[in-house]
Amino acid sequence: MELNLEQIPREQTLSKKEFIRKYFRPQKPVVIENFVDDWPAYSKWNLDYIKEVAGEKIVPLYDDRPVKHDEGFNEPHARMRMGDYIELLKNESTKYRIFLWNVLKEVPQLQKDFTYPNFGLRLMKGLPMLFFGGSDSHTFMHYDIDLANIFHFHFEGKKQCILFPQSETKFLYKIPHSLITREDIDFAKPDLKKWPALKNAKGHVTQLEHGNVLYIPEGYWHHMKYITPGFSLSLRAIARRPKNFGKAVYNLLFMRHFDNLMRRLKGQEWIDWKNEKAIERTHSLLFQELGP
Template structure:
């Protein structure tokens, strides 16, 4: 049995009116295949190019170990020179990823290679373009972004699989309390429905992104990424449009993450175990699963 996922719709190009009406207003994802073909990045951005201009930089790295009380919210696991890291990607599978790294700020030259596609009708936060790198087989845990933004996610060099769920499906995803994460014991590429029975009811989306393709992820969408080959992506974001989501984003940014850091520091692994256990109990109870049925 597999997750209930439908393919994300694809278009070659799109007008502002179509994008806003069919996808932003309805909060539906879409893959735009040729949105950035006029960017210099479309032809220039690959791992070799990044190595040439940024190989001297030291970058933060993450792997697939679960959240621990030993680290703060989104704290990196280690660091490495960018050149050494890119060489590692070329050598074979690795779990190390670069996550939420503002390489465009660190290497201003990269800013010459792209532009903000404001012709599609979104107003983007200009200081927050992030790059994400991963090796073949590396995975990003299922999560949603802290600011609940509308996101354009551009992929370069290779292919990655993207699994998305709308906020309406949160009740099935074993969300950790005071967190942006689904339970990290779940393998969304091969889920165990006996252990995580509520997942059977979740309805989501899937797409494989190739070089130069753009994924639109609506506000607060859950997403899990698997790098099928070594590669990297860039995300730009537009603030949530509704008052309710904007208020929730402010809560996440200015209160929730600091509460979580405080509890990790004061309660340690007891806090982590509490959140994991609570996610299972709440989700199974909400969906009518008893201990005997699991």
């Protein structure tokens, strides 16, 4: 038995009016296949080009090891020259990923290769972020701290994306005081006997290729798996729905600071308690939902 996932609809292109009506207002994901063909990035951006313009940059790397109490928020697991990292991606399988790499700050010349599209939402122009990964590397299932609307532009290779709306959180084994699910769940191939609540979660799946754009609505959970080495650019707009905007403010001003405080006070005991609670709460909610 597999996860209950439907294919994300695909459009060749979309006008601002169509995007707002069909996808933003109902908060539904979509893949736009031919939206960035006129960007210089469409013909220029590949791993060799990034190596050429940013090869000497030292980049932070992350893998799929579980969160530890003594690691800081988004603390990297390793550092490497971008040129060496790209050679690693091209020549062998690696778990190392780059995420939240700010284009404007790190390699300003790359901003000449793309424009900020007019989807009818005000994009945050100071936060264009790049994400890199090697074959079979993946992110944990998570949602972003600001519950933003995300436009995810993929370059080179193929990438699988699994999404769930916030309404499905009760089935996902969410870690309390956190933005992730249990880290030992392989959402690409989950053990549904071990994680039975996942059978009831209704989500979305797609595969991105070079030049595709994925719209991820506000607060959607997302799991990204690189089928082949590649990278993506994310542009974002703040949450517009009051409930989501309120959650974003809570996460930024309270939740992450409280979690960091408890890690310092309780250590690994705090992490272990949260992992246990994720199972208890999810199975309790599952019992309420389905009954005896």
